[in-house]
Amino acid sequence: MTKRGSYVLGSLLLAGTVHAQVTFNKDVAPILYGNCVACHHPNDIAPMSLMTYKDARPWAAAIREAVVTRQMPPWHADPHIGDYLNDPRLTQEQIDTIVEWVKSGAQEGDGRDLPSPPAFEKGWHIKPDLVLSIPETEVAAGNQDDYEYIYVPTNFTEDKWVQAAEVEPGDRRVVHHATVSVVSGADAAKLIATHGGAENVDEFHYRTGKVNHMKPDAPVSDDGCAKPENPAIKSYTSGDVNHVPSIYLPGHLAENRPPGYALKVAAGSYLQFQIHYSNRLGYAVKDRTRIGLVFAKEPVRFEVAQYEIWNNWFLIPPGDGNHKVTSCFTLPKDVTAIAYTAHMHFRGKSMTTEAVYPDGRREVIFSVPKYDFRWQETYFLKHQFLIPKGTRLVTTAYFDNSPNNGLNPDPGKSIRWGEPSNEEMMGFWLAYADVEPINSKETGAAAASSGGR
Ligand code: HEC
Numbered sequence: 001m002t003k004r005g006s007y008v009l010g011s012l013l014l015a016g017t018v019h020a021q022v023t024f025n026k027d028v029a030p031i032l033y034g035n036c037v038a039c040h041h042p043n044d045i046a047p048m049s050l051m052t053y054k055d056a057r058p059w060a061a062a063i064r065e066a067v068v069t070r071q072m073p074p075w076h077a078d079p080h081i082g083d084y085l086n087d088p089r090l091t092q093e094q095i096d097t098i099v100e101w102v103k104s105g106a107q108e109g110d111g112r113d114l115p116s117p118p119a120f121e122k123g124w125h126i127k128p129d130l131v132l133s134i135p136e137t138e139v140a141a142g143n144q145d146d147y148e149y150i151y152v153p154t155n156f157t158e159d160k161w162v163q164a165a166e167v168e169p170g171d172r173r174v175v176h177h178a179t180v181s182v183v184s185g186a187d188a189a190k191l192i193a194t195h196g197g198a199e200n201v202d203e204f205h206y207r208t209g210k211v212n213h214m215k216p217d218a219p220v221s222d223d224g225c226a227k228p229e230n231p232a233i234k235s236y237t238s239g240d241v242n243h244v245p246s247i248y249l250p251g252h253l254a255e256n257r258p259p260g261y262a263l264k265v266a267a268g269s270y271l272q273f274q275i276h277y278s279n280r281l282g283y284a285v286k287d288r289t290r291i292g293l294v295f296a297k298e299p300v301r302f303e304v305a306q307y308e309i310w311n312n313w314f315l316i317p318p319g320d321g322n323h324k325v326t327s328c329f330t331l332p333k334d335v336t337a338i339a340y341t342a343h344m345h346f347r348g349k350s351m352t353t354e355a356v357y358p359d360g361r362r363e364v365i366f367s368v369p370k371y372d373f374r375w376q377e378t379y380f381l382k383h384q385f386l387i388p389k390g391t392r393l394v395t396t397a398y399f400d401n402s403p404n405n406g407l408n409p410d411p412g413k414s415i416r417w418g419e420p421s422n423e424e425m426m427g428f429w430l431a432y433a434d435v436e437p438i439n440s441k442e443t444g445a446a447a448a449s450s451g452g453r
Helices: 008-014 024-035 053-068 092-103 185-194 440-450
Strands: 130-133 137-139 146-153 160-168 175-183 205-208 211-214 237-242 246-248 261-265 270-277 285-287 290-295 302-311 323-330 335-343 348-356 362-368 378-387 392-399 427-434
Touching: 024 053, 024 092, 053 092, 137 146, 146 185, 160 175, 175 185, 175 261, 185 270, 237 323, 302 323, 302 392, 335 348, 335 362, 378 427, 392 427
Parallel strands: 160 246, 261 302
Antiparallel strands: 130 290, 137 285, 146 270, 160 261, 160 290, 175 246, 175 270, 205 211, 237 302, 302 427, 323 392, 335 378, 335 427, 348 362, 348 392
16 A cells, blocks of 8 residues: 555655655565575574564664675576576565665564564475484594485385475584485495495595595596596596485575476485584584475476586696686486586685587576585576487586685695585586476376375
């Protein structure tokens, strides 16, 4: 009724009274509930709650600053390249409303205007049908960079289709990241036997504790598109296929696949929890990281998987503020693109992926102009699209190993691939589906049996 500037006459009549008053209850709370409180509620990842007027009022100036500069809500993909389902950015009108609210004294307004606040299940941003946890795991005091591989049986007696999933760290202070992947029962047995030791380490890698590193004198190629000179290396770029229900990375929210697209977890599968523990507390703690799964409620037409495209052969010289590293991967089949993720560590600066289609056409499909290790979102496409077999995905990353990078653990070091975050990685991940719809009979049954909680 009292929308600002709706009618000139109205605003003349009401000038300085009703129309000008932007209030928390009427105007600001709906924005915070829709775009902020998923993280800004008690005991979630943000440092303060914005659920109530009392919570938000002391932060009014900081909120204004954060939305005007578009620091909040966090979003790091270039908005001009691709449209994303999970893009949380505010509209200009919403930003103006917050600015006006702060300018006019950050008033509370009439309690009757306040919409009911969203409810949160403790820890989850989804409503899981099933929660699977690792056994209680002790994280020792001095345990600074440790990758644990823990296998949890699903005990599924039939194939299940996962629409959404979220990893919830048991103790956020020590769980640096966690990646949960699906492995078959047979593979799980083999993996359990090998992950504890140095079996995965070849002539170019070494191992300390439970983490792997590239040897300082291993062959170097910042250009993952080049042909390796060393016959022991097949290609500088690798493209691993992974079936990942969910990942917990800094700043990574629950993964919701678009309707009709789901991840298959076959009967008898195990979930592999790869957990990077880093305990700087000075005392041992116990962790019980969990994954929540939401099963597909509607028929699944496409099965989702992920190409993880890496160049692991780079060398970033000490002090280099703009070091370029590329990877090139040619798609072995037609795929439908669903989501992108950029993965680097503290020195990651930007990443861009260009598709070079078989007809020679080139298109930048993804860009993160200001990468921030603390915010590793997966960007789900609003419009899934076909990338034909033979398309070359050329990814270009820049790293900042200079002292100007506030997150840089040590600008004096020359940096190679390594699992700890004070070494680097260069990964572009493409979540995709096969173009052919899957047998609807099979999934119809699975979807029906997983419905109703
Ligand atoms: C995805 C989770 C998430 C969402 C969504 C989010 N925030 Fe935040 N916010 C954080 C985290 C985590 C921090 C602390 C780390 C940082 O500053 O990056 C933060 C920091 C802030 C700060 C700075 C606090 C300080 O110490 O100065 C403000 C202000 C803020 N958020 C406001 C908002 C507003 C307003 C929205 C919605 C328009 C929003 N945030 C949406 C997670 C989130």
